[in-house]
Amino acid sequence: MFRVLVVQAHSDSLARALDGVDAQVSRASALPSFAAGFDLCVLHPHAVDDLGALEPFAVANIPVLLVDDGLSEARLAEFCTAGCTHLLQQPSDALLQAQVKCIARQRAARPPESRAGSRVFETPMMGMLLSGPEGQVYDANETLLNLIGYSREELNRGELNWRALTPPEWLGASEDALGAVSAEGTAAPFEKEYLRKDGSRVPVLLASTQESRGRNLVVALDIRNQVQTRQRLALLSEASALLISSLDYRETLEGLANILVPALADWCAIDILGQGGEVQRLTVTHRDPEKRELARRLRGERSIDIRSDTVVARVLRTGQAEWVREVPDEMLQAVARGPDHLELMRSLGLKSYAVVPLSTGKQVLGCLSLVHAESNRVFVAEDMGYLRELATRAALSLERAALYEAAERGKEQALLVAHIGEVLTRHDTLEAALGDCASAIARDLGMAQVRVWAADNQRRVLRLRASVGRHRERDEEHRLVPFGLGSAGQTAVANEATIRTLGEAPDASWSDHEGIRAFASFPLHIHGSLIGVLAVYSERHLESDTLA
The missing domain is CATH 3.30.450.40 (GAF domain)
Incomplete structure (x- = not known):
């Protein structure tokens, strides 16, 4: 059951417990016990001044949402049913400042002899410390000590100083807050970081007020989740802008x-x-x-x-x-x-x-x-x-x-077909025509090497008739390729296209050329009869429709 505590100061009931299962509101004449626990506290602004009367709330480790008076019970019920995933998960600045004042009032109401020897309030919800004008930390609760990674023994030995715990880039904001406390008795909440004992940093939201004898009461909320959320949203925005900036998916x-x-x-x-x-x-x-x-x-x-x-x-x-x-x-x-x-x-x-x-x-x-x-x-x-x-x-x-590249490949292939058709009608000899066709394929499709074999009349041997590219030094050993041997010979027997990538092919002799990453071979037909094999060698991965 998702339970929400709704706190209102000026109503017949001091607080209401709202259960998200059946979206019904149960009223209470006094603040409900925290023994059963709540998942969220909804606090109306006019209730802030009455926090002193709500001490159980001050020590309850539950998320708080500050809302306006126009939020109806029906709308609250909708929030409960939805799981409150879009609500604030920490107290607001206004609420934090009110809590600091509340704590200061409660401490001031105690007898001086009791207050002098007492530790600041223990609450798992927020860290608290008392500091002096030079930055020395006189007292701190366990939540604050756990936040910065120090022990109470180290605190008692006088080893903690908030200036030493503050990264250099945050000292200016901290000094400004200290000046505001000295001048006005309180400082508006602001974000900073503490240096933990292990050298890591923890972001906090601080609010402070002045106590007697020049000591300052500081309340610190752990805002790591909020900072992480902000950073991740910024990262998501930056990544999204990059991903739509180019149609080159490798680059993006x-x-x-x-x-x-x-x-x-x-x-x-x-x-x-x-x-x-x-x-x-x-x-x-x-x-x-x-x-x-x-x-x-x-x-x-x-x-x-x-x-x-x-x-x-x-x-x-x-x-x-x-x-x-x-x-x-x-x-x-x-x-x-x-x-x-x-x-x-x-x-x-x-x-x-x-x-x-x-x-x-x-x-x-x-x-x-x-x-x-x-x-x-x-x-x-x-x-x-x-x-x-x-x-x-x-x-x-x-x-x-990928859709854009496929469309571009379609255009390239159409131009290539037209170019090859023109080449075949231009030459009188087969070698010249095949050589120009191989050159067109290498140029238009960006291939490192293109070879064309013609099948003999008995269809037992492939004879190399054209070779274009940067690796012609091995043409002689591929001059005659028996059917069934090597990648080209296997294509002739299988009579179907083959694409192989370096490391995946059982016969990788084609990859001996420096920089070659992929190989594709295609049977050539006239009226359904095999007349040869075309092979291309690429320095990048090939798609299945390369020469479709």
């Missing part, structure tokens, strides 16, 4: 990986699923260039088999994200290809990972892999919704770019 997705590191992860890799089911590693990035090279060594030239039981392959097949909060060494041992590979993985310091599909809702186009390592961060379940949203936007950008 590589840019996306650079945006996500180190803001969202220490490592980022993006894999793309080709039309033929092959998996292409588009990019892997890390702040340290040496570690990027280490990751490339880890992957090597091996491509992922979509049928394998690797995390990436499973995510691509199922379209379901996978994540691990902490990667145990046993997991590394299970996937290592040998002792050297295991040590290489260990050297990366992998701590936590999340792999999210690039899915448009209709199809999976790839996956986004994020890894935490040296930062000691971990992925948690609450991260996955944000990562899915980010991956969906990347997938839609990838789909848009």
